[in-house]
Amino acid sequence: MENKRIQIFDTTLRDGEQVPGCKLNTKEKIRIAKKLEDLGVDVIEAGFPTSSPGDYQSVQKICKSVSKTVVCALSRAVEKDIEIAGEALKYAKKPRIHTGIGTSYFHIVYKFKSTPDKIIERSINAVKYAKKFVEDVEFYAEDAGRTENDFLAKVCENVIKYGATVINIPDTTGYCLPEEYGEKIRFLKENVKGIHKITLSTHCHNDLGLATANSLSGIMNGAQQVECTINGIGERAGNTSLEEIVMIIKQNSHLNLFTNINTKLISSTSHLVSECTGMKVQANKAIVGVNAFSHSSGIHQDGVIKRRETYESINPEDVGINHSSIILTARSGRAALSYRYKKLGFVLRKSSLDLVYSIFLKYADEKKEITDTELKKILKIANLNTKILHANNSTNTNRRINVV
Template identity: 50%
Template sequence: MKRITIFDTTLRDGEQAPGASLYPQEKILVARQLERLGVDVIEPGFPISSPGEFAAVQQISRMVQRAEVCGFARAIREDIDSAVRATQDAARRRLHLFISSSQIHLDFQLRKTQREVLQMARDMVAYAKQFVDRIEFSPMDASRTGDEFLCEMVEAVIEEGATIINLPDTVGYSLPAEYGAMFAKVRKLVRGGDKVEYSAHCHNDLGLAVANSLAAIENGATHVEVTVNGVGERTGNCSLEELVMAIATRGDALGIETGIRTEEIYETSRLVSRMMNFPIAFNKPIVGRNAFQHESGIHQDGLLKNRKTYEIMDPAKMGVPRSMIVLGKHSGRHALKHRMSQYGAKLSDAGLDTVYHQFKALADARKHVSDEDLLALVDGVIDGNVSRFALVDLDISKTADSKRVARVAIRDNEADTVTSYSETGDGPVEAVVGAIKQAMPMSITFADLELHSLSSTERANGEAAVTVVCEGETYRGVGIDEDVIEAVAKAFLSACNQAVAAQNAQNGDTKAEKDA
C-alpha cells in the first residue's frame, strides 16, 4: 500500500473563508488536535499577514513535534524571511512558495509577463533554498495554465532546488480526468520531474475536490492538501475527512493508505466547527448530522439486523457518537420499538401497534416529533411513566452582573415528588443544564449541543439536540419548543433519562447475575 501524506491547511487556507478567522490561542488548540489526528504536515498560517499570525505560527512550530510544519509565503523576499523566522524552531519544516501562473492571473492580478514571473519564481526558490532544504512550490491556478508554460515554470523551480511540486486547482475548475492528466504530463515532460514529490491542492467550486485529489493520486501525487470540514475560500477545499475515509474504505481498490487516526475525526471536526463558528451541513459526508442516521423504515429494519446493510463505514471508528435511528413519518415499528427500549420501555404487540399509528398521525401533522411527544404517546398505553424525570417548570432571570439564574421544577416519577433546583451561569444554557444536573442520581456530562430553527417565520420552533456522556456511553435527546432554552432543557433531560434507564438496566443485569 502506498502511503499518502496528508497536508492540513485548515489553519491557513481554511481560515481564509469569510468569517472563519481564529484567535492565536484557538489556532494552537486546533493544531494540537491535528497532531492527535495524525496529519503529516500542518500549514499553520501566513506569517507575513499580521503580528498575531506570525506569533501563532511561531508557537505552533515550537509545540508540534511529530508533524512537519509548513511556512507559507508568496514569491517575495519579505514573505520568505517572515516564514523562515516563524518556523525556525520547528522539529521538521518546509517552506511553501507560490506565484500565479495562469494568463488571466498574470494579466489582471500581477500585471506581469510570463518571463517576469518565471524569473521571480527562480530567484525566490533559490533564495529560500539557503534556509530550508524542503521547498514546496505552487504555480497558482495551475489547472488554467497552459501545459507549455506550466512545464517551463516547474522545470525552472526544480533546477533552483524545489523538492515538492504542488499543482493547485485554485478555482475548482478541473474535471478529474483533466486534473489527473496534468500531473501525468508534468511528471513526464519536465526535466527532473521524476526526482521530486507531487502534491494536490483542490478547491470545491464544482464539488469535485475529493474526486480531483484522488485523480491526482492515481497519476503520481503522494501529498494531498486538505482542510477539516472542507473549510476554505468560496466553497472550500478538499475535505480531510472525506478524502481519508474514501481511502480507508476503498484503500484496497486504490492501493493507498494514510496515517490518520480515524477515531479522532469527529472530535477534530467538532472543534474546528466550534472555533470557526461554522455549522456543519446535515448531509455533510462523514461528520454531518445525517451521515449515519436513518429515517426510512426499510433502512432502519436492515440496520437493526446488520449495520452493513445500509452503512459502508462504522461511525464508531471515527468517534461519531450518534444513534443511527431517527424517527419520522417513514419509520417502521421495528425502529419505534428500538427507540422505546432506549428509555427502558417494553410495549406489548397491541401497545406497540397503538403507539405506532398515533406516532404516524403525529409525524404527518407536525413533521418533527420530539422525544417528549413520543414518550407522551407511550405513557398513554402503559401504566406509569416511561421516563423517570419530567420538566414541570422553568424560569430564567438575570442578575445585576448579567449572569443568568435558572430555576427548574423536576418531577421524579419513581419517587412521585416534585423538587425545585436553581443554578447560576454565564448564559441561560449553562444555568439550565446545571440546575437539571442536580436532580440526576449519577454524574452526567453535557457533551454537545445543536440548535436549529424548524421554520423561517417569527413563530418558528427551535429544535435542540443534546448529547451527554455517562459512564463512558453517549446518549442523545431531542427537544422542540418555541422557547429555544426550553427546547435545550427538554433535550438534555431526554438524554439524561436515557442514561438513567441504561444504568438501571445494567444494575438490574448485574444484580441478577449476582443472585444467580
C-alpha cells in the same frame, strides 16, 4: 502491489481561515494544531506570517507547540515574504516554506502584467531564496488548473532544478473536471525531468463541488500529497475536505493507498474546528454532518437495524461516532419504533406495538421528529400495563427492562 502512503497536508489554519467571518486567535490556532498533530496529519500549514503580526506570532507559537508534524508557512515569491516566513519557522522541528506564484495566462497577463519567462525567473529565485532558510521548500503554481500543461511542466522542471522538494498543483478556482485534473498530474509525472525526486501535491477548491473528486483523481494519477481542510472550509466554496478524502482512501482498499490519519479522531477534530471558527457544519455534510449516520426512512431504518452495512458504507465508530442514529419521523416504521423503545428499556409485544404505532403516527404527522420524552408520553396514552423484569445483560445485569 504495495500500498502507497498519501501525505495529508492540512491548511485549515491558513486557507481554511480565509472564510469570511472566520477569525482564529493564537490560542485557538494552537489548540487546533495540537489536535491536528494527534490526528496524524503530515503537514500543518500554520499561516501566512507576512500578512499580519498576529499570524506571524501564531506560526511561531505553533512551531513551539508541535514536534512530530511538519510546520509550513506560506509566502509569495517575494524575498521579504520568504524572509519573514523563515523567521517565523525558526523554532519548528520540521520547517517548510511554501512559496510560489501564479502561472496561468490570467495571472501572468492580468495579475502580474508579466511574461512567461519572467514568471519562471521569479519562481527560480523564490525557491533559491527559500532554501537559505529551510531545506524543505514547497512551490505552488497558483491557478495551475488553468495553466497550459507544457508551460506548467517547464516551471516545475526549473524549480526542481533549484531545490524544490514539493510541488503543489492548485486548482485555484475549482475549474477542472476530475479527468482533466488527473490528466494534468499524469502529464507532469511523465514529462517533467526530476519529478521522481519530489512530492507532487494536489490543492483543489470546491467552486463546482469537485474538490474531493479532483484530489482523488490527482492521487490516482501519481500525486503523493493532498492539501485539504477540516470540514472542507476555505476561500469561497471551500477546499478539499480532509475527512472525505481520508475516508475514501480508507474505505477503498483496492486503490492500494493509505494515510497516517487516526480516523477515530475525525469527529472530535471536526467539532473543535467548528467551535473555534464559528463555522457550523451543514447537517448533510459527508462524514461529519449530524445527519451522516442518521436514518429516518422506515425502509432504511429496518435495514440498518438488521445489519448496519445495508445502508452505511462507513462504520460510524471509524470516525469517532459511537453509533448510528434512528430518527423517528412520520416515515419511520414499526421496526424503528420498537428499536427506540428497547433503547429506552421497553420491549413491546406485537399487539402493544400496533397500538403504540397508531398513536405514534398521529404525533409524527404534527412534528418533525419524535423525542424520547414524547415516546414515554405515547406509552401513557396507550395506557399499557407494564411488567418489570430483570434482563440478563453482559454489561449490566441489573438493567431493568419493561415488557409491555
